Amino acid sequence: FFSLYFELMADAQYDEFGNYIGGALVDEDEEDEEDEEDEEEEEKEEVEDDTMEVDGAVVPADGAMGGQVVLHEDKKYYPDADELYGHDTEVVVEEEDRQALEKPIIEPVVIKNFDAPTHGPKKTETSAEKNFITGLMQTPKFTRNVALVGHLHHGRTSFLDYLMDTEDHYCDTRIDEQQRGLSIKCTPVSIPLQSSKGKTHLINVVDTPGHANFVDEVSAAIRPCDGVCIVVDAIEGVMINTEKMIKHCINEQLPLTLVVNKVDRLILELKLPPEDAYIKLRHTIEEVNSVIADTPHATLKPQKLSPELGNVTFACSQSRWSFTLLSFARMYASYYPNGTLDTEGFAARLWGDIFYNVETKKFSKRKGKTGETEDNRSFVHFILNPLYKIYAQVVGNEPGQLDSLLNEIGVRLRREQYSWDVHPLLRTITSQFFGGPSGWVDMIINWIPDPITAAEEKVKLLYSGEMSEEFAENMMDCRSDGPTMVMVTKLFHTSDASTFLAWGRVMSGTLRYNSRVKVLGEAYTVEDEEDMVVKDITGLYIPQARERIPIREAIAGNWVLIDGIEQPILKTATVVDVDVEGCSIFRPLNFSTISVVKIAVEPLHPSELPKMVNGLRCINKTYPLSVTKVEESGEHIVVGTGEIYMDSIMHDLRKMYADIEVKVADPVVSFCETVVETSSIKCFAETPNKKNKLTMISEPLEKGLAEDIENKLIALDMNRKQITNFFQQKYDWDVLAARSVWAFGPNTNGANILLDDTLAAEVDKTLLSSTKDSIVQGFQWGAREGPLCDEPIRNVKFRLLDALIAPEAFQRSTGQIIPTSRRVVYSAFLMATPRLMEPVYYTEIQTPVDCISAIYTVLTKRRGHVTQDMPKPGSPLYTVKAFVPVMDSFGLETDIRSHTQGQAFCQSVFDHWSIVPGDPLDKSIMLRPLEPSPAAALARDFMVKTRRRKGMSEDVSINKYFDDPMLLELARQDVEFESMY
Numbered sequence: 001f002f003s004l005y006f007e008l009m010a011d012a013q014y015d016e017f018g019n020y021i022g023g024a025l026v027d028e029d030e031e032d033e034e035d036e037e038d039e040e041e042e043e044k045e046e047v048e049d050d051t052m053e054v055d056g057a058v059v060p061a062d063g064a065m066g067g068q069v070v071l072h073e074d075k076k077y078y079p080d081a082d083e084l085y086g087h088d089t090e091v092v093v094e095e096e097d098r099q100a101l102e103k104p105i106i107e108p109v110v111i112k113n114f115d116a117p118t119h120g121p122k123k124t125e126t127s128a129e130k131n132f133i134t135g136l137m138q139t140p141k142f143t144r145n146v147a148l149v150g151h152l153h154h155g156r157t158s159f160l161d162y163l164m165d166t167e168d169h170y171c172d173t174r175i176d177e178q179q180r181g182l183s184i185k186c187t188p189v190s191i192p193l194q195s196s197k198g199k200t201h202l203i204n205v206v207d208t209p210g211h212a213n214f215v216d217e218v219s220a221a222i223r224p225c226d227g228v229c230i231v232v233d234a235i236e237g238v239m240i241n242t243e244k245m246i247k248h249c250i251n252e253q254l255p256l257t258l259v260v261n262k263v264d265r266l267i268l269e270l271k272l273p274p275e276d277a278y279i280k281l282r283h284t285i286e287e288v289n290s291v292i293a294d295t296p297h298a299t300l301k302p303q304k305l306s307p308e309l310g311n312v313t314f315a316c317s318q319s320r321w322s323f324t325l326l327s328f329a330r331m332y333a334s335y336y337p338n339g340t341l342d343t344e345g346f347a348a349r350l351w352g353d354i355f356y357n358v359e360t361k362k363f364s365k366r367k368g369k370t371g372e373t374e375d376n377r378s379f380v381h382f383i384l385n386p387l388y389k390i391y392a393q394v395v396g397n398e399p400g401q402l403d404s405l406l407n408e409i410g411v412r413l414r415r416e417q418y419s420w421d422v423h424p425l426l427r428t429i430t431s432q433f434f435g436g437p438s439g440w441v442d443m444i445i446n447w448i449p450d451p452i453t454a455a456e457e458k459v460k461l462l463y464s465g466e467m468s469e470e471f472a473e474n475m476m477d478c479r480s481d482g483p484t485m486v487m488v489t490k491l492f493h494t495s496d497a498s499t500f501l502a503w504g505r506v507m508s509g510t511l512r513y514n515s516r517v518k519v520l521g522e523a524y525t526v527e528d529e530e531d532m533v534v535k536d537i538t539g540l541y542i543p544q545a546r547e548r549i550p551i552r553e554a555i556a557g558n559w560v561l562i563d564g565i566e567q568p569i570l571k572t573a574t575v576v577d578v579d580v581e582g583c584s585i586f587r588p589l590n591f592s593t594i595s596v597v598k599i600a601v602e603p604l605h606p607s608e609l610p611k612m613v614n615g616l617r618c619i620n621k622t623y624p625l626s627v628t629k630v631e632e633s634g635e636h637i638v639v640g641t642g643e644i645y646m647d648s649i650m651h652d653l654r655k656m657y658a659d660i661e662v663k664v665a666d667p668v669v670s671f672c673e674t675v676v677e678t679s680s681i682k683c684f685a686e687t688p689n690k691k692n693k694l695t696m697i698s699e700p701l702e703k704g705l706a707e708d709i710e711n712k713l714i715a716l717d718m719n720r721k722q723i724t725n726f727f728q729q730k731y732d733w734d735v736l737a738a739r740s741v742w743a744f745g746p747n748t749n750g751a752n753i754l755l756d757d758t759l760a761a762e763v764d765k766t767l768l769s770s771t772k773d774s775i776v777q778g779f780q781w782g783a784r785e786g787p788l789c790d791e792p793i794r795n796v797k798f799r800l801l802d803a804l805i806a807p808e809a810f811q812r813s814t815g816q817i818i819p820t821s822r823r824v825v826y827s828a829f830l831m832a833t834p835r836l837m838e839p840v841y842y843t844e845i846q847t848p849v850d851c852i853s854a855i856y857t858v859l860t861k862r863r864g865h866v867t868q869d870m871p872k873p874g875s876p877l878y879t880v881k882a883f884v885p886v887m888d889s890f891g892l893e894t895d896i897r898s899h900t901q902g903q904a905f906c907q908s909v910f911d912h913w914s915i916v917p918g919d920p921l922d923k924s925i926m927l928r929p930l931e932p933s934p935a936a937a938l939a940r941d942f943m944v945k946t947r948r949r950k951g952m953s954e955d956v957s958i959n960k961y962f963d964d965p966m967l968l969e970l971a972r973q974d975v976e977f978e979s980m981y
Helices: 003-011 028-050 082-085 126-136 156-164 175-180 211-223 238-252 262-266 274-294 327-333 343-348 378-394 397-407 415-419 422-434 436-447 451-462 470-476 608-620 643-657 705-708 721-730 734-740 764-769 772-784 815-830 847-861 892-900 935-949 963-980
Strands: 051-054 058-059 145-152 187-194 199-209 227-233 256-262 312-316 321-323 353-356 360-362 483-495 501-507 510-511 516-520 533-534 539-544 547-550 553-555 559-563 572-576 597-603 628-629 636-638 661-665 673-675 683-686 695-701 739-745 752-756 796-805 832-846 865-871 878-885 905-915
Touching: 082 238, 126 187, 126 199, 126 547, 145 156, 145 211, 145 238, 145 436, 145 516, 156 187, 156 199, 187 539, 199 436, 211 238, 211 483, 211 643, 211 752, 211 905, 227 238, 227 436, 227 878, 238 256, 238 905, 256 274, 256 436, 262 274, 262 378, 274 378, 312 436, 321 327, 321 436, 327 343, 327 378, 353 378, 353 892, 378 397, 378 422, 397 533, 415 422, 451 470, 470 501, 483 608, 501 539, 501 572, 501 608, 501 796, 510 643, 597 608, 597 643, 597 673, 608 628, 608 636, 608 643, 636 643, 643 661, 683 815, 683 963, 695 815, 705 752, 721 734, 734 739, 739 772, 752 772, 764 772, 772 796, 772 815, 796 815, 832 847, 832 935, 832 963, 847 878, 847 892, 878 905, 892 905
Parallel strands: 145 199, 145 227, 227 256, 256 312, 752 796
Antiparallel strands: 051 058, 187 199, 312 321, 353 360, 483 501, 483 572, 501 559, 510 553, 516 533, 516 572, 539 547, 539 559, 597 636, 597 661, 628 636, 673 832, 683 695, 695 796, 739 752, 832 878, 832 905, 865 878
């Protein structure tokens, strides 16, 4: 007790009685806080004790003495990531930068625009004009759908600029089109135009590319049209692409009209006298008519183009004028009061061998003479002479001397216009003198039917279903109150290339904004609805070249751009109401050429492969004839029609759709495989279970039959009598052979035939018919991928001679029959002297006469041969026509221009397949690297290099396609053959 007492006293906070005499007492909470602060201070002191500072860095001491040496890697200059960001933050430490140094950490927003600006020369329509256009869409009777087609630089785009009253190249909507100076994509436009009677019609016009490589765009453009307007240069006349387009339009059963453009070249460039200019114009029109007459389908719907009939317009789109005979007659009639001049009778006398006597003022069919003055041809006297006078006065005289001429023809100019240059001054005078394009509008109205009139023929040609269906009847009547059916033929990219707009024609019903529709692809059938997607329409537009007019609905007979449905569409599609069931689709596009040029592409940086694959999908959507695929070797292959076509594809892939750098391999071509003899022995193959056996031989098809099948002159969906008559009358087949055609291959219009030549006495036809589908599938599989270099087989007839089929169904399953059928196809093919076929271009070259020898030299080096060289009537040019293998055509145009100092110009289109010289299976041929192969070794060279590129072995393996019994049979026959000699 005393010890406790003395301790308390010593503390000085208590008196001798034990009472507290110290400071103020602290609450329990405050005491706890003070304890926590004391603990934190103690922890800090411990950390300071455990660390020391060396050379400005804080390093752990680990209880060591202060004089310890600290390694460099143990120094700690900065706090750890956990200390800085906390334990709940994931920290990733990279050894090198993932992002390139030239790429900013925060990229600026880039607005992509690949279309020409819309704020250019054309003024945006006012709301009243837009409402007027949408109002015209409600009356299909006053609507016409027409395509402008023609050769390169014949003036289609400038003629459309003239119709739209815009500046030059307004309808070249893409920037690269204006840079290249040619159209790459078709351009649909809806224009309200007045006829000569003052009635306004809605003319839907689509401008098409003129280059021969872009004929697929033309095929897609004319599908929704009811007629075609062919544009021909007055000097150049019918060129290679003009001829192709005329034949294609006739096959599509479209009515034709003609515009003879650039008539001013006869005056300003050739300086022809008026009489010679008439003869040149007449010859140009006769050229077009001769092509129409030579086209096989022309007899179904004969057409003749003549100014007398009113389906020919003369124009100069550069100077903004055009006329028909009737419109020019109306100009003369305007000078006669009270309609005293019979315009139709006068117009009928303005063409042909009809002459006008100035003295008697009478027309005659014979050329007379009054004194020393000969009678002028009426076209020359009334049309060409005034035209020549205007051009001569404007081009040759000073501006101040034009007053008398302008007063005479009724043209008024402002004072400042007299000081203009010749070209704009001439355009102003001629456009006022001739007025608007009312003559061309009259021609279109009279010769191209409205959508209601043309609907029946178009539906019969394009709809794949039965004509007795309700959908077909509604489309043939062009009913706007029926079920909605839209034929989509083309996809157009938006200005930033982020999405696509589907361009199509409403065939029946009414398409409305925000409605839900079914998008039926090309593989859709009533039985198999896999290729069908339901989409919502997010926008409807009227096409206006660089602009689009939004609308709420579009009725039957009109063109429309549709937003929101592009994702499932590959090439073409059929769009129907979401509640429509049981309808068929519109047939896919028909093309006048095929894609034969291949390139292999890969991204510069492998990590960007997904971007390139997505870009290739977009390419496949926008180029109708392009094909993108992946080879077994892993190469990404793009197939197109020619050099400039592939160049445009690569531009779009690099800059628009993928936006990456892409490496491109040297271009190659597609090959085909064929035979030149009949199989030397009967080839057979057994199924893996040894229960079935097929025997077959192969032989070449008759000349021309492959082309007839591809052009769909014969199809297996025809009735049996038609098929029999076709083969009997044209190719002299017997009735039994004509009735035994099983299939074409590798598709429904492929250039190979499978015949059933088995005899009922030797083969059970019931069992054979049960396996027919499997045998046909194996045949088409083999025809799609030939044994030489995995290319399609062409121009071969396969004859099934014998078939041993197991009676049990499970022993003749498709897994047994299909591979066996393919194998026997290959063995029969290899025993019939196989050969390789290559594509050949038909090349047309325009050149001055002094450059012909240089062109012959260039063509000879490229295995080409000239078929014709002749002068172009009425011009100083020669036309050279030649065949050049596509494999040797790369760089041909550049080569010709360099050898002729740029005076010659050529275009090439695919024409036919030709057998490559040499035996591709001749192993005795030695191929030397970096040396061109001789002619006899070309087939071997092409085959080996193609197989290497595809990752295949260099030679064809016989064991792969021949069964052991077949090899034994071959060996036995070899022994017998050697014993005979």
